[in-house]
Amino acid sequence: MSVVKPAYKRILLKLSGEALMGNDPFGINRDTIVRIVNEVADVTHLGVEVAVVIGGGNIFRGVAGGSVGMDRATADYMGMLATVMNALALGDTMNKAGLIARVMSAIAIEQVVEPYVRPKALQYLEEGKVVIFAAGTGNPFFTTDTAAALRGAEIGAEIVLKATKVDGVYTADPNKDPHAKRYSKLSFDEAIAQNLGIMDATAFALCRDQKLPIKVFSIFKHGALKRVVMGEDEGTLVYA
Helix, strand or coil: CCCCCCHHHHHHEEEEEEHHHCCCCCCCCCHHHHHHHHHHHHHHHHCCCEEECCCCCCHHHCCHHHHCCCCHHHHHHHHHHHHHHHHHHHHHHHHHHCEEEEEEEEECCCCCCCEEEHHHHHHHHCCCEEEECCCCCCCCCCHHHHHHHHHHHHHCCCEEEECCCCCCCCCCCCCCCCCEEECCEEEEHHHHCCCCCCCCHHHHHHHHCCCCCCEEECHHHHHHEHHHCCCCCCCCEEEE
């Protein structure tokens, strides 16, 4: 009896902060974060090495009103700190679920989390630990999408998995157009030509230049992450 192997050995999972909210208006929904961690655990049990980049929108949106008129760099640093809070919550939930997680921050907060050091991150991945990258790139004016593309390239991930609320990229908004069709796969050039806005321009260009494929899928579909890792037709693949 042949055993089906995962399609990827090392992945970079990009989670938005909003993914942790569940149906709450902001913050972290306990049931939602536990469910996401269980999905990640299913993948690590296959022997897949997992790194995660987490956003901060679920926390930052609670203070976004106060950032109106604020210096952009200051607001971006606030957003980075929000991602650290999410990373700590995600790491704690993973450790309680029996995984071994390590949080690494692009900005130095050494009393709380260890700094991002690439060789150390690679070592953790090779040891089977889940590495959670916090604080984006550590620089203002760059999104966590760009951080995902950057870290994915740095650690030699075979694919960036962008977890969203929608199960892929569609020809139109599936919530508004009942005839909208999901793309199974697209080239980078096709995605640019059709202005599909899969990631921000910097992140998208980095993935294209590094020939790092992107898979857009729904983190809210049970088992979707595992199906993606097994190479099944789940979500939309964007390739070079």
